Amino acid sequence: MTSRKRWQNIYTEDNPFALPQAVAGALTRCCKGHEGDTCQGVKYLWIHLPGTAEKAAADAAEKSLSPDEWMCVIDEASSIGVKSIIVSVGSPLQQVPQLLQLCQWAQTAHEMVVGIHAYVPLDPGDAGVLRKLNASKTRVFADGEHIESARFVEELGIPLHCADGLHDHEEQPHCDLPSTMACVGPEGTMYTCGLVLGQEQFSLGHFFGRKLTSVIKDNSLPHEIPAGSSTSTHRCNGCPPLMAKRMQEDVL
DSSP: OOOSOOOOSOOOSSOTTOOOHHHHHHHHHHHHHTGGGOOTTOOEEEEEOOOTTOOSOTTHHHHOOOHHHHHHHHHHHHHTTOOEEEEEESSOGGGOHHHHHHHHHHHHHHOOEEEEEESSOOOGGGHHHHTTSOGGGEEEEEOGGGGGGGTHHHHTTOOEEEOOSSOTTOOOOOBOGGGGEEEEOTTSEEESOGGGTTOGGGEEEEGGGSOHHHHHHOTTSOOSBOTTOOOOTTTTTTOHHHHHHHHHHHHO
């Protein structure tokens, strides 16, 4: 598998995210070159990094995308107008080695707001990862049963929100919110949304198999979720448009 956008030797050991002017210029030209491909209504990128609690694929870690490939995913999402990204992880943040690099890339190269969704308890040791991010462009979402373990996040000046998309008594309804997002699993397969991660009938193909705009505009692919389709234990937790609504409600 070959990624479409490659920049080699971008980073230096002393300052790994000091992008050379030439690379920054290339990024700008690349994004402008895709302005005609902007997908109206697509606002979010939802990516799922492998972790100990990831149930979509037992061997996901072996097939998962490299950090360089994940940066290509972020690049292409930005090129079609995506400004916000949710990164769902199934391990403590300090145990997800690519997390910091990807979040920094999204924030520094594309000025994205990054939401980190943890569906496992967080540990104060995870503060070391969060301190290296731009607090004004970072949000943390924790599943309801783990929210208390994440309270230290607020002391870092980073907003903390409950990631629960549905109340326990609510049934998973018919949903057309996937039309506002691009969702990518650990191994690079795109799905209608994270609710159906790993379900073949909701697979949209591999991210590097075709242009993202082509996938999103392909009406033959499933871009809605019928009621009761989910087998996920996380229900609608971490869903980007629902998390955006949750942030608005928390401010009120």
